[in-house]
Amino acid sequence: MExxxxxxxxxxxISSSMHKERRTPFFDFDYIDNAELIKLLHISNATAKNxxxxxxxxxxxxxxxxxxxxxxxxxxxxxxxxxRS
Numbered sequence: 025m026e027x028x029x030x031x032x033x034x035x036x037x038i039s040s041s042m043h044k045e046r047r048t049p050f051f052d053f054d055y056i057d058n059a060e061l062i063k064l065l066h067i068s069n070a071t072a073k074n075x076x077x078x079x080x081x082x083x084x085x086x087x088x089x090x091x092x093x094x095x096x097x098x099x100x101x102x103x104x105x106x107x108r109s
Contacts, residue, residue: 035098058090
């Protein structure tokens, strides 16, 4: 549970720093790709795929690449932390 809380805080840091560094106002949301998610959460590709298939994580596919909205990840991790409390 402590690790999930740390990941949630880390995602919030990423989100705020990406917002500051965003170069174009065209995009309304900040995203990370599948490779970044796997590295960030220390999970396997199979786990990420399982979470996508079961609807645990919302994702977007563009040009054959999978992306996750950081705000969606924050919400999902926040719910997981609250359920375990």
